[in-house]
Amino acid sequence: MPELPEMENYRLLLNQKISGHVIKDIEINRIKSINVAPEDFQEKVLSQKVVNIERKAKHLLFHLENGYILLLHLMLGGLMYYGSDDDKPKRTIQIQLSFGGETLFFIGLRLGYLHLYDEQGIKQELSHLGPEPLEQAFTLDLFLKMIEKKRGRLKAKLVDQQFISGIGNCYSDEICYHARILPIREISELTQGEAAQIYRSIKEVLQDALKHGGYIETPFFKDDALTGGFDSLCKVYDREGETCLRCGSKIKKEIISSRKVFYCTGCQK
Template identity: 50%
Template sequence: MPELPEMDNYRIQLSNHILDLPISNIVINREKSINLEPADFTDALLGRQVIFIERRGKHLLFHLDNGRRLLLHLMLGGLLYLGSSEDRPNRSTQIEMIFNNGIVLYFIGLRLGYLHLHTAKEAEELLSGLGPELFDRKMNEERFKAIFSKRRGSLKTALVNQEIIAGIGNCYADEIAFAAGLRPSAKLQNLTGEDLSRLYQAARDVLIHATEAGGYMELPLTKDDKLTGGFNELCQVYDREGEKCYRCGDEIVKTEISGKKVFYSPGCQHEY
């Protein structure tokens, strides 16, 4: 599932291509991916312009010039592609957004995800249950430590809980735990203040690095996109079961915590 780095990569790149372009057509191939009747959804978007793109957790918010919002959640398997009918990937699309310069934004794999149209107030209410953003200007090490020191249970479960910190999922939870030298199974109640400080810095470092490397999405956003997916080769533990740890040489282990797959290096990640 796309996480903070993947969605931020999309946000940054799309902002360079589609802002202020009038929407000339909408093609809806799967009605369940939207929240209105297809004709109403289309009529509401024709002629509108995306003036700003915001990321909130794992969501993208397309701010329209009339104050409304398109709320996107790709869920598991969702992808975006921006291009033409000639260079688009050979995959089924659920929604196609055509701009007046002929460029098309393809929403791919939205069988679990969605693109919903809301008022600004509705969108705010729908996202109100999300926890704070790690890179919010109000977030700092002390606030981060206060949030996690009040929690119990495993580190992995807490990191992927969107009500605690928004935007982190399976991949980056494991990468953050590795960078902090902590096992994903470590109990929060056993972590010291020093552990939490290290965790805060690890979370920032991993997410910044992953965003700069384009995240782990398999499909480039455009035909000229050389960035998206660059983090695939940089993962330290995620999806590396049985391979050697780059840090200690031990073998990467795969297990499960609360039904979620977990990767870690037993040689250099500690549980306390």
């Protein structure tokens, strides 16, 4: 599932490609991917200029000139491609927004969606989200306060969107590996120093992943050399049985509350 770095990568690229451009055609192949009647969607979205694209947690918000907002969540397996019919991935397209010469394709939206809201509706929809980890307001003091008296495994807390926005299965494991702390640890048993290290690792890992275009391998457009660069840089995620690059032990996989957790018992304490 795309997480903060993947969605932020999409946001940066989308702003370059489509902000200021008018939506000239809409094709909806899967009605379940939208939350209003297709006619209503057409009426409010067609011929609108995309003013800008914003990210909140794992969502993207496409702000339209008429004040309406398209809220995208890719969930599991969703992705986007910007280009032409000739070079788009050979996959089922659920929704496409055409900008004249080129088209934005939404692919793999089985659980994912592109919902339409007004400003009030969007506020309600996103009101449960915790702080954004890459924003300046997310300080060490705030983080230490946030985990005070909290219970549960570190992994479960890191992926909790009400606790922190944008971290999922991949980056929670990468953050714990970077911090040399086991994701299965109880959050209430972390020392002050360990908690501070987790905080630093959250910032460093997410920034590094963003710099390398996240881990979703499908390019966003033709000749896109950035997107997916972090896939080969993941140290533990999806690497069960492989050798730890830091200590040589084998990477372990465990299932905790139906989530996969990857870690190294050799160098994570």
